[in-house]
Amino acid sequence: GKLGRYPPWPGKIVNPPKDLKKPRGKKCFFVKFFGTEDHAWIKVEQLKPYHPHKEEMIKINKGKRFQQAVDAVEEFLRKTKGKDQASSHNCTEEKNRRNSSEERGKQSAGEEKRKTSLSEGKVKKGTGEGKKRVSSVSSERGSKSPLKRAQDQSPRKRGRPPKDEKDLTIPESSTVKRVMTGTVAGFKWPPTASEPVKDSDPHFHHFLLSQTEKPAVCYQAITKKLKVCEEETGSTSIQAADSTAVNGSITPTDKKIGFLGLGLMGSGIVSNLLKMGHTVTVWNRTAEKCDLFIQEGARLGRTPAEVVSTCDITFACVSDPKAAKDLVLGPSGVLQGIRPGKCYVDMSTVDADTVTELAQVIVSRGGRFLEAPVSGNQQLSNDGMLVILAAGDRGLYEDCSSCFQAMGKTSFFLGEVGNAAKMMLIVNMVQGSFMATIAEGLTLAQVTGQSQQTLLDILNQGQLASIFLDQKCQNILQGNFKPDFYLKYIQKDLRLAIALGDSVNHPTPMAAAANEVYKRAKALDQSDNDMSAVYRAYIH
Numbered sequence: 234g235k236l237g238r239y240p241p242w243p244g245k246i247v248n249p250p251k252d253l254k255k256p257r258g259k260k261c262f263f264v265k266f267f268g269t270e271d272h273a274w275i276k277v278e279q280l281k282p283y284h285p286h287k288e289e290m291i292k293i294n295k296g297k298r299f300q301q302a303v304d305a306v307e308e309f310l311r312k313t314k315g316k317d318q319a320s321s322h323n324c325t326e327e328k329n330r331r332n333s334s335e336e337r338g339k340q341s342a343g344e345e346k347r348k349t350s351l352s353e354g355k356v357k358k359g360t361g362e363g364k365k366r367v368s369s370v371s372s373e374r375g376s377k378s379p380l381k382r383a384q385d386q387s388p389r390k391r392g393r394p395p396k397d398e399k400d401l402t403i404p405e406s407s408t409v410k411r412v413m414t415g416t417v418a419g420f421k422w423p424p425t426a427s428e429p430v431k432d433s434d435p436h437f438h439h440f441l442l443s444q445t446e447k448p449a450v451c452y453q454a455i456t457k458k459l460k461v462c463e464e465e466t467g468s469t470s471i472q473a474a475d476s477t478a479v480n481g482s483i484t485p486t487d488k489k490i491g492f493l494g495l496g497l498m499g500s501g502i503v504s505n506l507l508k509m510g511h512t513v514t515v516w517n518r519t520a521e522k523c524d525l526f527i528q529e530g531a532r533l534g535r536t537p538a539e540v541v542s543t544c545d546i547t548f549a550c551v552s553d554p555k556a557a558k559d560l561v562l563g564p565s566g567v568l569q570g571i572r573p574g575k576c577y578v579d580m581s582t583v584d585a586d587t588v589t590e591l592a593q594v595i596v597s598r599g600g601r602f603l604e605a606p607v608s609g610n611q612q613l614s615n616d617g618m619l620v621i622l623a624a625g626d627r628g629l630y631e632d633c634s635s636c637f638q639a640m641g642k643t644s645f646f647l648g649e650v651g652n653a654a655k656m657m658l659i660v661n662m663v664q665g666s667f668m669a670t671i672a673e674g675l676t677l678a679q680v681t682g683q684s685q686q687t688l689l690d691i692l693n694q695g696q697l698a699s700i701f702l703d704q705k706c707q708n709i710l711q712g713n714f715k716p717d718f719y720l721k722y723i724q725k726d727l728r729l730a731i732a733l734g735d736s737v738n739h740p741t742p743m744a745a746a747a748n749e750v751y752k753r754a755k756a757l758d759q760s761d762n763d764m765s766a767v768y769r770a771y772i773h
Contacts, residue, residue, distance in 0.1 A: 241290050242299070243267045243283060243306045244275075267309065268302025485510035486635045491544030493537050493560060493567070495522040497716065498580070498607060499550040501614030502640045507531060509639035516540050537561075541570030541577065546633060550580040550607075553725050554587040561591050573599030576629050582606045582661065582722070584729045585651035592625060592650040603629045604650055606657040607641065610717040618642040622660075624653035655733060662730035662744045665723040668705060668764050669747040675709055676771035685710055705765040714762035721760035724751035 249255070249263035249272075260277045283306065291303065492503050495517040506513050507529050515523050516534040523533055534540035537560055541547045547567065551557055557579060561567040567577060577595050579588060579602075592602040603626050609619040619641040623630050630646050637644045647653050678688045689706040692698065708714060727748040734741035754760075754770040 241281070241286070243290070243302050245309070247272070249274075266302070267305040268299070483509050483635055483638045485512075485639070486546075486632065488545035488632065489514065489543065490636060491516070491534065491540035491547035493517070493534075493540060493547065493549040494551045494581075495526070496550065496552065497611040497719065498609070498614045498619075500526075501611060501617075502548070502550065502580075502607075502619070503531065504529065504615065505617040505639045506636060509635070511636065511639065514540050514544055536565035537567045538565045538570035541567050541575055542572070546576040546578060546629070546636070548578045548580055548605075548636070552581070552722065554581075554583040554729075557581045557583050557587060557591065561594065568594055568598065571595055571598040571600040574601070575599075576601045576603070576626075576632065578603045578605050578629070578633060580605050580607055582657050582726055582729075583654055584658070584732065585654040588654045589651050601626045601629045602650065603633065604653045605630075605633070605637075606653055608657065608660050612717055614640070621645065622647060622653040622656050624648055625650040658726055658730040658733055661723060661726035662741070664701070665727045665751065665764065666743050666747040667701075668723070669750045669767055671702065671705055672709065672750075672765070672768040672771055675706065675768065680773075708763060708765040709768045714759070714766040716761060716763045718764050719760070720751060720754055720762055720764045720766050723764040724748065724755060724760075727751060 244264040244266040246262045247265040253263075255261070255263075256274050261274045262277065262280065263272060264275045264280075265272050287303075490506060490511050490513045492499065492506070492513055493516050495503060495515060499517075500522070503513060503515055503526050507526065512532075513526070513530075514532040514534045515526050516537055516539075517523050520533075523531070527533055534543070537547075537549075547570075549557070549560055549567070551560055559566070561577075571577065575598075577591075577600055579591060583606075588604045592604070595602040603623055605621055605623040607614075607619040607621050613619050617640055620643045621637050621641040622645050623633075623637075624647040627646060647656055675685050675688065678685050685706075689703070689710070692706070693703060704717075727744050731741050731744050731748060734744070750770045751764075751767055754767045757769055759766040759769055
């Protein structure tokens with residue numbers, strides 16, 4: 234399917250932790266990736282031998298972090314070669330393995346998928362009952378990895394190699410670890426007791442958090458594939474590499490989860506929390522929206538206060554600052570359910586002053602607070618591929634790990650409360666301004682006798698090409714403005730971003746101009762359409 238769109242990454246088979254069950258379904262192996270200490274279950278057909286595909290892999294991916302991974306492979310091979318010189322048995326095994334791999338690689342030239350099994354020790358027979366999503370991390374800058382280095386905890390490997398590849402299995406006495414390249418599937422890995430997240434570098438601002446060490450729960454609907462890369466600084470964040478279904482699962486927290494607000498974003502988030510095995514209690518201002526989720530296994534909360542009082546962690550995702558305040562401070566609101574130890578995570582996109590005020594009242598009652606607005610749209614929410622910007626109680630951020638894994642592809646921790654709100658408004662300011670520019674260009678093309686489709690084709694061949702550009706232009710060309718991100722909400726975000734600029738006396742003329750166009754679109758009854766309906770503000 235979509236796997237061919239993403240570059241391969243070098244890694245080697247290692248033994249999974251003994252409490253980690255192998256996914257059912259297609260055969261797969263537990264892989265440690267070079268350039269990072271992260272891991273994933275990888276399907277056999279996504280693995281290729283390293284040497285025959287090395288040049289091809291390097292041509293595909295020329296990034297700095299990828300080069301660091303290749304350097305790590307070569308260093309590993311040099312060390313392995315040194316060990317083999319001291320052990321003729323190991324040398325023989327390595328030679329046989331490489332010959333077999335190279336021959337297999339030649340045979341597979343021209344094939345997109347070729348099965349190859351790679352192992353660190355003797356692969357023992359047996360099949361796992363569970364499915365578990367494990368670590369895949371990409372890096373940007375500056376932070377230390379909180380991810381668990383658990384690859385060597387278990388002396389044994391679960392699963393059985395394909396029958397046609399038993400010749401690649403290495404006896405236990407061998408020190409040789411097989412090197413492979415494959416498309417990464419997986420998620421995050423928990424921190425060890427000796428390397429807890431909370432003791433990491435206090436100056437880092439973003440990283441992908443761990444999942445809890447609970448028994449795996451089986452679910453089929455895993456939609457994320459992630460690619461691995463990590464800078465030598467050890468900083469970590471994650472980046473989606475695909476959204477093709479794979480067999481596997483994350484381990485849901487055993488904490489009771491509450492969710493308030495089942496709009497375009499909240500609905501997809503709750504659906505993914507349930508799919509990944511979380512216990513969720515839902516509430517919505519219009520109760521009928523809860524019915525679908527009750528059918529999917531959610532519990533119904535009668536009021537926000539009741540949800541908070543009966544759950545350990547309560548998330549909220551509502552429309553604007555007023556709604557966020559009313560939810561907390563209003564009758565039977567969140568605050569009435571807060572008592573020491575209760576956790577509240579506000580995922581609404583609001584201004585920093587609002588979220589700071591809410592944090593103060595929650596904490597004053599002994600509660601714990603995290604802001605976690607999300608970047609994305611309805612489709613990304615449904616797919617569990619949101620980008621989560623969090624700030625506030627870092628311990629709570631860690632506790633939300635499995636929830637963030639279920640709903641998002643990327644998780645950033647940005648420090649103190651207010652930082653995530655500011656960052657989210659800036660992100661949406663850029664997005665909203667860009668959308669207005671797209672609409673302006675398409676309408677200008679039309680009135681000057683140019684083909685709008687041709688303009689899109691040209692843009693898609695240039696440096697501005699993106700999924701966002703293509704989707705929004707398609708919306709306009711097809712006259713389909715079904716909301717993926719409400720126009721009224723992007724206008725609200727532009728308004729708040731402009732106010733943020735005002736607060737620090739920073740000019741935001743582009744956002745101000747775009748805001749006026751969205752206000753015009755709202756006057757034309759486009760509030761409940763997609764943001765791309767800003768196009769209609771330009772039609773004379």
